Amino acid sequence: MSPLDPQETATAVTAVNPVTEAGRMAPKEYDAVLLASFGGPEGQEDVIPFLRNVTRGRGIPDERLEAVSHHYRANGGISPINQQNRALKAAMEAELATRGIELPVFWGNRNWDPYIPQTLQEMYDAGHRKVLMVTTSAYSCYSSCRQYREDIGMALTETGLDGKLEVDKVRQYFDHPGFVEPFIEGTAAGLADVRAQLTAAGTPDAPVHILFATHSIPTRDAEAAGRSEGEPRHFEEDSAYVAQHLATGTEVIRRVEAETGLTAPWSLVYQSRSGAPHVPWLEPDINDAIEELAGQGVKGVVIVPLGFVSDHMEVVWDLDTEALETCGKLGLAATRVPTPGTHRKFVGGIVDLICERTAANNIADRPHLTKLGPWYDVCRPGCCANFRGEKPTIAGADTSIGTGHDPYPAATPAAADMATPAAGQATP
Ligand SMILES: CC1=C(CCC(=O)O)c2cc3nc(cc4[nH]c(cc5[nH]c(cc1n2)c(C)c5CCC(=O)O)c(CCC(=O)O)c4C)C(CCC(=O)O)=C3C
Ligand SMILES: [Fe+2]
Structure with a gap:
């Protein structure tokens, strides 16, 4: 049950969808797109260094890492994810070109080469200043949202690009x-x-x-x-x-x-x-x-x-x-069933998510198929909390790193009941 008093909930519900003006950024002239992903090993010799990256800061011994490496080992030490991201990047470039949109796409990973800091440096060196990030994670949770925002925040800090390169992210797109x-x-x-x-x-x-x-x-x-x-x-x-x-x-x-x-x-x-x-x-x-x-x-x-x-x-x-x-x-x-991968509709949807950030539009018109969406451009304070300690974080109301302005109005967003019906859901 909800921790809220039911009465309070009932009176607080002013709209089904709380994503009103709050949490939306003003349109911006982005000059490049960053496709950000998890990364994966590309040979047996990469497996342990990759797992060390995934578990960095937690001091997990290599023997324990070896124990969770069996699926990579069985596949020649190769994760399919990098090839899939190369294909997605190419498909995004083709779709942008078809629509006559001149936005180069760069690719960077959280845990393997090409790493996010080196990609951001490359983008800056190529003259880019306003970057829009698309991640390969659709939902809201620490691993799919805040961890990406932190990794960009830390990359900007470590490369000295904070204040020189703005990086924002497209909304979580689970219901796009x-x-x-x-x-x-x-x-x-x-x-x-x-x-x-x-x-x-x-x-x-x-x-x-x-x-x-x-x-x-x-x-x-x-x-x-x-x-x-x-x-x-x-x-x-x-x-x-x-x-x-x-x-x-x-x-x-x-x-x-x-x-x-x-x-x-x-x-x-x-x-x-x-x-x-x-x-x-x-x-x-x-x-x-x-x-x-x-x-x-x-x-x-x-x-x-x-x-x-x-x-x-x-x-x-x-x-x-x-x-x-x-x-x-x-x-x-x-x-x-297949994942979206490079499905024509998925690639088109990613480009739509980019376009909704470059031109003015109404939140209500943003494509979304559930009453939970459209999700926020900018996370609210504390969203998808990291229990391991604060880090510099982009694209949140609780940070200023990587973005040009605070998109939050003074008033707090109206409360709303975000409960979803699980109609038809059977418990196995
Ligand atoms: C929510 C979520 C997604 C979906 C969203 C998204 O897609 O981003 C996701 C994706 C992925 N997770 C992946 C790989 C791994 N995840 C690990 C560990 C963990 N994942 C977690 C969560 C998620 N993970 C969590 C809470 C942990 C434990 C804590 C931690 O360690 O942070 C570990 C460590 C070893 C282990 O614990 O088994 C590995 C190697 C790969 C790459 C696959 C490939 O190589 O093709 C991908 C796409
Ligand atoms: Fe994972």
Whole structure:
């Protein structure tokens, strides 16, 4: 339940969507785009240095890192993510050129070459001064939002570019049609595929279940996701991260049924949990959910990697290897739906997200498919908190690094009830 007094909530709800003028930046003449991503190793010799980068500052011994490297080791030490980002960058360049927009795209990673500080330096040396960052993370949480903003803040500090180079970021795009529509297409095709597998097996009417899969995160991070200091709004699920996934999943199901007549019960499940066992992370794990569904008589599963932008290691290993193996072991028909990747609609959507920041527009007109959006250009104070200590951070109301002005009006934004309906959601 919400920590808010229900009465207070009821009177405070002035709009379903709290993203009014607050949290939006004025249009700006950006002169370059930064595609920022996670990065991944490109050979066996990169694996441990990469994992040291991911876990930097936590003093994790190499033996422990070796233990979590098996999926990279099994794939020749190569993560698919860098190739996918090279392809996404090329597709963004082509789409910008088609629209006659002269904005060069640069690429930088948080954890592997090309690293963000060197890319920012390269951008500055090429004469760029106003940079708009697009990240390969769609939702709100520390790992997908604030950590990118911190890494830019630290890169500006370490390169001495703070005050010389402005870096802003596009909003979290979990409910942008460019991100969601490829999943709608994929889920429709996946349902048809699993139904066809069951028909071929002589059980055309057997129960099927849709699993929306996303990265598990510590519950403490989930609770801090998208939540700002002192703002009296709440999410029914106590987490913007969870609420955003449920709202997006709800919309995928609605559209698939409207467009194809196909549907099935669904749930949100989590994958790729790491960290100490006593620290609570979001559950259920996808493999546990699949076992439970099989126990309830489900015969087919459609796995939708709703939390991810490309078919990187967490998708090809944790879903295609582990989760599909779990399905195979239990005799379930199964398929894994593609991520947006370089889908025409996703690339077009990314360019739309860039364009909405360069020209004046009304917030209400910004594309968004759930009542949680459109998300903020500038995070509110404390949003997606880092419990490991403050760092210089861009694109937030609680920082001045990297941006030209404070976009916040004096008045605080109206409170709003951000609870999402989880209609149709079944618990496996
Ligand atoms: C929410 C989220 C996303 C989705 C949003 C987004 O896409 O950004 C994501 C993506 C990714 N996570 C990735 C890889 C890793 N994540 C790790 C560890 C962690 N992730 C976390 C969260 C997330 N992670 C968390 C809370 C941790 C533990 C704490 C920490 O260590 O910060 C570790 C350390 C080893 C381990 O703990 O297993 C690795 C190697 C790769 C690259 C894949 C490739 O190479 O193709 C990608 C795209
Ligand atoms: Fe991760």
